[in-house]
Amino acid sequence: MQYKRLEEYGAIGDGNTVALVGRDGSIDWCPFPHVESPSVFAAVLDADRGGHFAVRPTQSFESVQRYRDRTNVLETTFRTAGGSATVTDFMPVPEAVGSDDRAIGPDDWPPAIYRKLECEDGPLEVEIEFDPRFAYARDVPEIELTTDGVVATGDDERAVLSSGLPFEPASDGHGASATATLEDGETRWLVLGYGEEIPLEPSRHRETLAETVDYWRSWVHDCDETDCPVGGQWHDFAVRSSLVLKLLIHRETGAVCAAPTTSLPEDVGGVRNWDYRFNWIRDSAFTVRVLAELGHLEEARSYFELCLDHCSRHEPAEMPPVYGLHGGSDLEERVLDHLEGYRGSAPVRVGNAARNQHQLDIYGELVLAIYESVRYGEPMRSGDWPVVRDLVDYVCEGWDEPDAGIWEMRTDHEGFVYSKVMCWTALDRGIRLAEAANGVEAPIERWRAARDDVREAILERGFSEGANSFVRSFGDGDTLDAANLLIPVVGFLPADDDRVQGTIDATLDRLATDDGLVRRYEGEDGLPGEDSPFFVCSFWLVTALALAGRTEEARDRFESVLEYASPLGLLAEAVDPESGEQRGNYPQAYSHIGLLNSALSLADSTGSSDVGSSAAASPAPLGRNESLEDVASSGEIVRGTNEIE
Structure with a gap:
């Protein structure tokens, strides 16, 4: 064969x-x-x-x-x-x-x-x-x-x-x-x-x-292009992506499998081969958002409850970034040396050592997922607030620690800027949740002070005047990281801020290809071989452009990325820009979530579910449609608030 x-x-x-x-x-x-x-x-x-x-x-x-x-x-x-x-x-x-x-x-x-x-x-x-x-x-x-x-x-x-x-x-x-x-x-x-x-x-x-x-x-659902949150010429891509996402949601637990395969290489013939058949916490906020936006409230609710369950099982400092689909965290990484690997790409791995990494961004993604779920109308159970409070408290004390970052670097830990942004997000959304829920116990003033400290550190140490961009990590010169495209998405800065615009332009200049693809970062990552452009980074750029009002650019790049989809509309993790072949585990949930979120952002930026439209409107970041205060006025943020001590 x-x-x-x-x-x-x-x-x-x-x-x-x-x-x-x-x-x-x-x-x-x-x-x-x-x-x-x-x-x-x-x-x-x-x-x-x-x-x-x-x-x-x-x-x-x-x-x-x-x-x-x-x-x-x-x-x-x-x-x-x-x-x-x-x-x-x-x-x-x-x-x-x-x-x-x-x-x-x-x-x-x-x-x-x-x-x-x-x-x-x-x-x-x-x-x-x-x-x-x-x-x-x-x-x-x-x-x-x-x-x-x-x-x-x-x-x-x-x-x-x-x-x-x-x-x-x-x-x-x-x-x-x-x-x-x-x-x-x-x-x-x-x-x-x-x-x-x-x-x-x-x-x-x-x-x-x-x-x-x-x-x-x-x-x-049998939605036509006028009913669907994503109509127009990309309706079929949105439908296929939602079906891929459902295919990867485990029916027993509601956990989202990152991909159904192991060790399909990011670089053919190389060692960048990982097992993705697990549930990554960092997928949570965007998964909740896209499921809720597309009307799949039962799946969004199940995933919300799963996030809370993960939080309650561990002390915050010991929170694993990845779980088995049945909730276990024993994901010991092993090599199957009897298999040659896809097109000779060895080693073939099962399990994932990222389970043992310290990744600070996951706390922001967890709290953001909880915040988004509540914003979409899902009240927390009375026993959940102490768990959320402990997460935010941990971030309040530990945000300045170095970590492995969103890209799970297998090198020395660094002060990754995106990790700090997500620490700010954990504090910000924790404060909003506490303010909207009457009667809960929370050290809001201490959280506010910490939020201000994180913000100041990011603006002073994470932005390079020379590059006119946010950079990969504190003290790392002008090295870029595509994850910083999410800064306007989580609301750290507005999309029209000059520093956000500079980060978008630097990404276009140094990480992006002419046909829409975006690499993850510059610099060394401790592994041999080439790092192929990632689909999700490409979609982050589309979203950032849409939020910044640069709708024509966003639409053009979105169309260019979609040309790399399989004939069935499926996306792996990455793509070889030379051959156009897809790379990495396949199909990839994060890629399809990125596609859907980009399409939703384009719909917002045009003021229409028809993302092929050129109408103008004011785009907004995650959490854009309804404030938590609006939700609080129509129902409880925390069910059984009086029971919380």
């Missing part, structure tokens, strides 16, 4: 896990039963040893992928000289599918991949290759051929493929394969159950497909 470009993959999932399906019909990545579990298919990390599950014509073919409208149901259509066929891939969402004869509930529904193979123009010969490799390909299972398909049994795992096709042992001795000739209109089903068999029942499978389609369409 050969490695494919990341843009040649579509993603399917069920709220527990995600699989990547190539345009050639091969499932090359899928962990079971959860996205953070070991893989069953991992050909994307080792084309020969990783394992895959392919369905494709035996003849030379061309193929194209598309999602069924407003769903995460993927269709791959093959065309040969003699015919055509479509494979429809999906994973049933437990809440969406009706119970079968076993009368099981959603939590007991077996993880499964359904593959519907339908011939539109035949006859057409197709081949199926089924080669699972459990435990990140360390466990090659025993294969048993049955009258209904194939059973793969490992040391502690089992996968059952139901198909009704006559499988044989694969020619290379691994897995099983089959061929079949399909006539016009003929349909075959292949159903892979993890842990248990799902009997082949075509009529029931058709119902399951219809239920899955209905689920996704009901969730995303």
Whole structure:
């Protein structure tokens, strides 16, 4: 097998896990039963040893992928000289599918991949290759051929493929394969159950497909361009990004998975390969905002409660920046040296050592997420205020400490300017919450004094007159950091401030490419290899330009960045500016959150949900539509305030 470009993959999932399906019909990545579990298919990390599950014509073919409208149901259509066929891939969402004869509930529904193979123009010969490799390909299972398909049994795992096709042992001795000739209109089903068999029942499978389609369409809503907060020419990108985000929200806990893959490289052949199958706190504020703005209040509420739960589990000084999707924080980083890595990019890592880092920005992002949730109408529980108060108190005392920063530097800690900005944000939003909630105990005057100190330090030590820009860290000369584009977004300075405008212009001059891409920072980061431009930084620049009233520039750069999206509208973490290929884990929640927030900011800057419009209006930063005082006048900021001591 050969490695494919990341843009040649579509993603399917069920709220527990995600699989990547190539345009050639091969499932090359899928962990079971959860996205953070070991893989069953991992050909994307080792084309020969990783394992895959392919369905494709035996003849030379061309193929194209598309999602069924407003769903995460993927269709791959093959065309040969003699015919055509479509494979429809999906994973049933437990809440969406009706119970079968076993009368099981959603939590007991077996993880499964359904593959519907339908011939539109035949006859057409197709081949199926089924080669699972459990435990990140360390466990090659025993294969048993049955009258209904194939059973793969490992040391502690089992996968059952139901198909009704006559499988044989694969020619290379691994897995099983089959061929079949399909006539016009003929349909075959292949159903892979993890842990248990799902009997082949075509009529029931058709119902399951219809239920899955209905689920996704009901969730995303049937909004036209006039109803949607993001209308106009980018409506479809916004819909796809929201569906990607939902695909990455864990159904059991509400945690947002940063990406469903591990070790897809930022730099092909290099060592910048990380496991992103976890929940990063810093995604919280922007996730809450975008979910609430798009009307997904249940998901926003669940994530808000998850943030509060994270806060309550740890002393502020010991707050991990990243959690497992089930809430655990044991994310020991290990190397899988038996896998060669995507296109030879080693090491392949599982777990993430960033869990042990000290990152000061997370406190601002947590408090901002709580503030945003309250602003959107979600009251805090009476026991939550002491947790928030402790966070703000910690920032009040520890804001001047060096840290690893938003980019999780694996070098000596520094006084990163963005970290200080988010410390200011924690203090500022903590003060606003305390002022709006009558009767809560808070040392507001001490917080105000600390907020003033942080602000003074940032303006004096974090801004370079020579560069006319905010810089990466205190005492670091004129080195730039794209994270400082968020200064107007969190309200530290207004977007029309000369220092913000200077930071935007310096970013355009020194970190940005002509076609819209933005690198994260200048300077060394302790790792070899090239640092590719990040999608989220590119969207931050769009947002900053929109907030600054530079709408035409923002729109042009937004359009340029979107040209790098996959044919399905999916975004990885980064992009190679030379080849145009996407890089890093895929698809990436933060990239799609950045896209949605940029589109919302463009909508604000034009005064219309049609972000293709040229109408003028006054843009505003995060927290723009309704003040906390407005919320307080219509309901409680803290539920059960009188119980707080």
